[in-house]
Amino acid sequence: MPSTPASLVPRAPLTLSLAEQIAARLSERIVTGIYAPGRRIMEQAVAEEFVVSRGPVREALRLLEKDGLVTILPRRGALVTNLSIGEVEEIFDIRxxxxxxxxxxxxxxxxxxxxxxxxxxxxxNLARCARDPALGDEYVETVSRIDRLLTGALGNRRLKTILDSLMLQTLRYRQLGLSTPARRKQSVQSWQKLVKVIREGNGEEAERIARARVTASRDAAIELLRRGTRKTAVPGKPSGSD
Amino acid sequence: MPSTPASLVPRAPLTLSLAEQIAARLSERIVTGIYAPGRRIMEQAVAEEFVVSRGPVREALRLLEKDGLVTILPRRGALVTNLSIGEVEEIFDIRxxxxxxxxxxxxxxxxxxxxxxxxxxxxxNLARCARDPALGDEYVETVSRIDRLLTGALGNRRLKTILDSLMLQTLRYRQLGLSTPARRKQSVQSWQKLVKVIREGNGEEAERIARARVTASRDAAIELLRRGTRKTAVPGKPSGSD
DNA sequence: GTCAAGAAGATTGTTGACAATCATACAAAA
DNA sequence: TTTTGTATGATTGTCAACAATCTTCTTGAC
Known part of the structure; x- marks a missing residue:
């Protein structure tokens, strides 16, 4: 998947600035995990790799910060953001x-x-994937496509921007909530109901269903994160009272 | 009011960078209306005014863009964002x-x-202001303080950031929804109910009340905007289907 | 009179160098 | 042994100049 940052979408289609191109490349590495959370990204090194000056690199890092993919500390540079369990929970709540x-x-x-x-x-397609436990990855992929389909159909541009950004940040955690066949079965039923009420034009019910599904996804993801006892340090936010 | 942009809040308290200082100054001018919507902000001019180079100014403009106060167009520079009625409606919906x-x-x-x-x-204090029609401005000010009080008490930092940003963008339109004594009376009752259910710990009811109040505020603001038939052009977004 | 092509000016995008600041390592003293 | 002070190296912050691009005005043809 291309996975361009949300902040790049509304800009001019042709002639992406150097900063935007660099941001897109770095974004890919962060989302795919090539750049691990907590990793420090130094301007000079990136500038040398892409054979540009530090100016566009600086700007690229600000774009990534806007998408929540890096955390910029004054006089210390950029770090790949490492979300604590609490922060993942926060993002799911907003979503x-x-x-x-x-x-x-x-x-x-x-x-x-x-x-x-x-x-x-x-x-x-989702229902097909849900029947076969081996198609777990394809299931997650399909859910992502459906999400993009719905968000893309949105007239509200600001909502679209925020959702794209949150989506990008939780991409790595999304599959956690869909890791068991039972959860996937629950999920597919939710999507089927959603399509039904959308067709009927029942907005209130659509809202209720979406909200319930994301909340369930949140609980499943949090549960797995707690079990895993992953590294949950939040680089650059020492003021946290966890 | 200081009205520092949301993006500046979580940064280092001491030694604000030049970019941040410039962003704060420009932000004030935009929010107070000194810089009218649609006005073009040119890097060189700002740099000369603050006696700095264009680098920090560029960065300051990106910070303001993050807060939605300016719109940056590739190869064309920054404009003070001018929200269409539809966009104001969008922001209220998200809020x-x-x-x-x-x-x-x-x-x-x-x-x-x-x-x-x-x-x-x-x-x-709000109830006191609501009784006297002459205290309209103080009413709006008090509502802003209450809003900041609640948002400030939030543990969820991402939600706080998003709300601060939306708040900043709708500051100019906020008073519209509270311009009549009738609306203020309705509003103060809503706040009183909210405090009551917060004290009781009734989260669901708190959510319902807050949502109803913002929705009512949205409808009142939109109504007035339509009546006023203000300039609603959206600089830099010609794809709008208004 | 209207429209198109081109030139001039203005503005943003990019660059490389310099300055300020921070982290680390090491040494000296308590 | 621990702590404090200092020096060094690395990294970000800022600057001024150059390049690329866009806008506007002028000129000319139809």
């Missing part, structure tokens, strides 16, 4: 609310007919 | 959801006792 708003707006949108066929096809 | 989340989290927070006295005092 629960805003995904609810998104799906309500879509269900109440008169133009929603245009995307219903694609949506239904993807959900059917 | 309705996230204010709901905020107040629910606060109502469910065991530590909420610490801020309840201050909150109750401010709401009492």
């Amino acid at each position: 629960a609310m805003l995904n609810g708003l998104r799906d309500r707006l879509i269900a109440e949108d008169a133009e929603r007919e245009h995307m219903l066929p694609a949506l239904e096809a993807e959900v059917a | 309705a959801m996230l204010n709901g989340l905020r107040d629910r989290l606060i109502a469910e927070d065991a530590e909420r006792e610490h801020m309840l006295p201050a909150l109750e005092a401010e709401v009492a």
Whole structure:
């Protein structure tokens, strides 16, 4: 997947600035895990690698900060953000609310007919993946596609920007909530219900369903994170009272 | 009011960088209306005014863009963002959801006792202002303080950042929704109910109340904006289908 | 009179060097 | 042994100049 940062999407399609190109490359490395959380990113090194000066690199790092992928500390530079369990929980909580708003707006949108066929096809695909435990990765991929489909259909540009950003940040944790066949079965039922109420134009119910699904996903992810007892240090935010 | 941009808050308290200082100054001018929506901000001019080079100015403009106060167009520079009615509506919709989340989290927070006295005092102040039609401005100011009080008490840093940013963007439109004594009376009742359910720890009801209040505020503001038929052009976003 | 092509000016994008600041290592004293 | 002070090296912050690009004005043809 390309996975361009949210902040790059609304800009000019042609002639991406150097900063944007560099941000896209770095973003890919962070999201795929090539750059591990906590890793320090130094301007000079990046500048030398891409054969540019430090100016565009600085700007690229600010773009990544805007997407929450790096944390910039004054006089100390940029670190790949490492989310604590609490912060993952926070992001899921926000997503629960805003995904609810998104799906309500879509269900109440008169133009929603245009995307219903694609949506239904993807959900059917989802059901297929849910039946076969071996298709776990494809399941997660399909959910991502559905999410992009819905967010992309959104007229509210600010909501779209925020959701894209939150999506990017939780990409690494998303699969956690869908790691068991039982969870996937629960998930696919939720999506099927959602499609149904969107078709009916029932915004309130769409919101309720979306919210319940993200909350369930959050609880499953948190549970697994706690079990795993991952490194949860938050680089650069020593004021945390965890 | 200082009105520092949201993005400046979590940074180092001492030794603000030049970019941050410039951003704070420009932010003040935009929020207070000295820089009108649609106005072009040119790097060289700002650099000369503050007697710095264009580097920090560039960075300051990116910070302001992060807060939604300016819109940066590739190869064309920065403009003070001018929100269309539709965009104001969008922001209010997002705020309705996230204010709901905020107040629910606060109502469910065991530590909420610490801020309840201050909150109750401010709401009492609010009731006083609501009785006197001449105190309209003070009413709006008090609502802003209450908002900051609640957002400041939030443990969820990401939610706080997003809310601060949305708050900054809608500052100019906020008073619109509170311009009539009738609306203020409605508003103060909502706040009183909110304090009550927060004290009781009733998160669900807190969410419902907050959401209803912001939605009502949105409808009132939109109504007035439509009546006023203000300039609603969105600089730099010609793709708008208004 | 209208439209198109081109030149001039203005503005942003990029660069490399310099200055300020911070982290680390080492040494000296308690 | 621990702590404090200092020096050194590394890294970010800032600057001024150059390059690329866009806008605007002028000129010319139809």
